[in-house]
Amino acid sequence: MAEMPVIDPQKCNGCGLCVSVCSCGALVIVNNVITIVTIVDCDWCTDCEAVCTTGAITCPFEIVIQKP
Amino acid sequence: MAVQLEFLRSILYFSGLGFAELESIKEFIFEKTVDRAEIVLLEGESAENLYFVASGVVKVFKTSVEGKEQILSIVRPGESFNDVPIFDGGLNPLSAQAMGPVLLYGIKRNDMEAIVKDHPQISLNIIKVLASRVRHLVSLVADLSFKHVIGRVAKILVEHIGGEMGRGPRLTQQEMAAMAGTAREVVGRSLKELEDAGAIKLDRHRIVITDKETLQKIVDVSY
Numbered sequence: 001m002a003e004m005p006v007i008d009p010q011k012c013n014g015c016g017l018c019v020s021v022c023s024c025g026a027l028v029i030v031n032n033v034i035t036i037v038t039i040v041d042c043d044w045c046t047d048c049e050a051v052c053t054t055g056a057i058t059c060p061f062e063i064v065i066q067k068p
Numbered sequence: 069m070a071v072q073l074e075f076l077r078s079i080l081y082f083s084g085l086g087f088a089e090l091e092s093i094k095e096f097i098f099e100k101t102v103d104r105a106e107i108v109l110l111e112g113e114s115a116e117n118l119y120f121v122a123s124g125v126v127k128v129f130k131t132s133v134e135g136k137e138q139i140l141s142i143v144r145p146g147e148s149f150n151d152v153p154i155f156d157g158g159l160n161p162l163s164a165q166a167m168g169p170v171l172l173y174g175i176k177r178n179d180m181e182a183i184v185k186d187h188p189q190i191s192l193n194i195i196k197v198l199a200s201r202v203r204h205l206v207s208l209v210a211d212l213s214f215k216h217v218i219g220r221v222a223k224i225l226v227e228h229i230g231g232e233m234g235r236g237p238r239l240t241q242q243e244m245a246a247m248a249g250t251a252r253e254v255v256g257r258s259l260k261e262l263e264d265a266g267a268i269k270l271d272r273h274r275i276v277i278t279d280k281e282t283l284q285k286i287v288d289v290s291y
């Protein structure tokens with residue numbers, strides 16, 4: 001399953017700004033809280049994280065060494 | 069869609085105004101719908117309108133001669149952009165682009181002057197907005213002593229590489245920014261610079277260190 005942005009529903013105020021900037025349709029608002037739809041088109045642009053004012057949605061990076 | 073008085077009331081520019089005053093100001097406001105990725109303003113062009121975001125998000129940025137983009141701010145509903153050239157009569161110092169579908173409320177430059185003359189209490193609101201803007205930009209300028217920041221970001225990557233036995237700690241750009249003592253936007257640009265330098269590769273949720281030696285050199289040069 002593809003890695004997707006992480007949501008803290010307790011921080012989400014349902015403003016929907018992340019949905020408006022998401023270009024791949026990975027985000028929907030359900031019961032006034034952001035919900036992720038797993039989708040292979042998410043290219044981790046992190047725009048959703050950038051526009052969120054509460055820190056409810058984050059796009060954490062894993063740092064790895066390239067194998068030879 | 070009609071311009072909503074309640075929404076106008078929430079805009080800092082019009083804070084403290086009564087509904088009668090807002091009704092008279094509403095006559096000057098026009099709506100503009102913008103599509104995702106559409107450029108609203110171009111740096112260097114003459115500025116005709118002050119804009120407020122009614123819905124959606126707009127990014128305001130400068131572009132270098134080499135085409136590199138530096139985001140200066142993200143404008144959310146209730147906030148304004150293109151203030152400076154409207155008040156000082158100069159050209160657009162920045163470009164603005166819609167990050168998704170956006171509805172804007174615009175006021176022409178001449179109409180804004182008339183509004184301020186008719187409602188002088190707005191002047192203090194405008195001063196507060198611009199003062200806050202200056203404070204934000206001063207902080208960003210301080211962060212953009214770029215040579216040092218890119219080294220700090222490189223150091224964070226080196227220190228947080230995932231181990232062989234399992235995944236390392238995951239870091240958001242905001243967390244990296246806090247560790248590096250800089251702004252999130254500067255971290256984003258630093259990662260792109262490190263990728264251009266061949267030290268890392270951005271692969272969705274993974275930062276792959278492709279050349280640890282180069283990355284370490286970048287760390288060493290900055291310290």
